[in-house]
Amino acid sequence: MNRKALNPPGEATTLVSSGAGGSSSQSPDAEIEFVNVEKYFLRDGRLVETLRDLNLAVPRGQFVCLIGPSGCGKSTLLNMTAGLFEPTAGSVRFQGSPVALPNTKVGYITQQDNLLPWRTTARNVELALRIKKMPKAQRRRRAQDIIDLVGLSGFEDAYPSELSGGMRKRVTLARTLVYEPDVLLADEPFGALDAQLKLLLARELLTIWERTRQTMVFVTHDISEAIALADRVIVFSRRPATVKLDCPVDLPRPRDLFSIRSERRYGELYEKLWLALADDIEAGEAV
Numbered sequence: 640m641n642r643k644a645l646n647p648p649g650e651a652t653t654l655v656s657s658g659a660g661g662s663s664s665q666s667p668d669a670e671i672e673f674v675n676v677e678k679y680f681l682r683d684g685r686l687v688e689t690l691r692d693l694n695l696a697v698p699r700g701q702f703v704c705l706i707g708p709s710g711c712g713k714s715t716l717l718n719m720t721a722g723l724f725e726p727t728a729g730s731v732r733f734q735g736s737p738v739a740l741p742n743t744k745v746g747y748i749t750q751q752d753n754l755l756p757w758r759t760t761a762r763n764v765e766l767a768l769r770i771k772k773m774p775k776a777q778r779r780r781r782a783q784d785i786i787d788l789v790g791l792s793g794f795e796d797a798y799p800s801e802l803s804g805g806m807r808k809r810v811t812l813a814r815t816l817v818y819e820p821d822v823l824l825a826d827e828p829f830g831a832l833d834a835q836l837k838l839l840l841a842r843e844l845l846t847i848w849e850r851t852r853q854t855m856v857f858v859t860h861d862i863s864e865a866i867a868l869a870d871r872v873i874v875f876s877r878r879p880a881t882v883k884l885d886c887p888v889d890l891p892r893p894r895d896l897f898s899i900r901s902e903r904r905y906g907e908l909y910e911k912l913w914l915a916l917a918d919d920i921e922a923g924e925a926v
């Protein structure tokens with residue numbers, strides 16, 4: 640399979656600043672960059688300030704997890720990276736240029752799987768390739784490779800209604816990976832699943848990512864999941880979201896997600912992240 644091998648995680652440089660006077664300079668090795676971004680929404684006739692003075696750069700090939708109180712603006716940040724919303728002020732840059740509206744170079748995995756119920760696993764996975772007009776034999780082969788990769792061999796002809804929740808997540812992942820986006824955005828993709836299944840899918844996602852090394856921005860409310868997966872965890876304050884903590888995860892790879900929790904360093908990181916998150920959760924708005 641012709642998967643893209645991107646650069647290894649970007650030399651762990653911390654490219655973030657927050658607060659007044661944040662730099663407006665651009666980072667040459669950043670795949671995604673938020674420069675002095677503000678985002679307001681109009682709701683019931685009043686302005687809702689969601690992101691304030693946000694400066695954040697994600698180097699190519701880095702796996703970044705975002706955590707923060709519910710309603711702080713994490714999905715908004717992903718939506719802007721996907722070119723679905725424009726910032727109210729500041730700029731969102733992608734591969735060195737202002738983000739395209741929409742940004743077709745990202746794959747976006749949301750909490751809802753959005754599979755087409757009348758298409759089988761194989762046909763759901765092939766859809767993006769069909770839209771790209773890839774010849775039939777080639778797209779069948781390519782879809783099969785990805786279906787095997789996500790552990791769904793034997794379920795090519797099943798319809799979404801015949802699949803378990805975990806399997807539907809695998810189809811969603813396959814459908815996103817198949818067109819080889821430069822960047823993957825994931826918004827609490829395993830949030831609704833039970834703990835064991837979540838761990839299993841996270842482990843498989845990590846195995847795939849360790850082969851592809853695509854830039855990844857992954858939102859989760861689960862600190863354990865964030866530490867287990869990421870090169871770097873960003874903790875946001877409550878709305879309007881600013882970066883509260885930018886924490887490199889210095890655990891070696893490849894990681895064994897089943898044993899990582901017993902490591903001393905894991906415990907230290909967990910405590911640090913929990914402390915950064917906790918007071919904003921307590922003071923957060925009703926959800």
Ligand SMILES: Nc1ncnc2c1ncn2[C@@H]1O[C@H](COP(=O)(O)OP(=O)(O)O)[C@@H](O)[C@H]1O
Binds near residue numbers: 680681716
């Ligand atoms: N399209 C929208 N229109 C109006 N308000 C929005 C829209 N999208 C998000 N918001 C508001 O922005 C804030 C942040 O939302 P969101 O990014 O979904 O938070 P999170 O993903 O961190 O839970 C919330 O107050 C939400 O109601």
Ligand SMILES: [Mg+2]
Binds near residue numbers: 713714715826
């Ligand atoms: Mg959200």
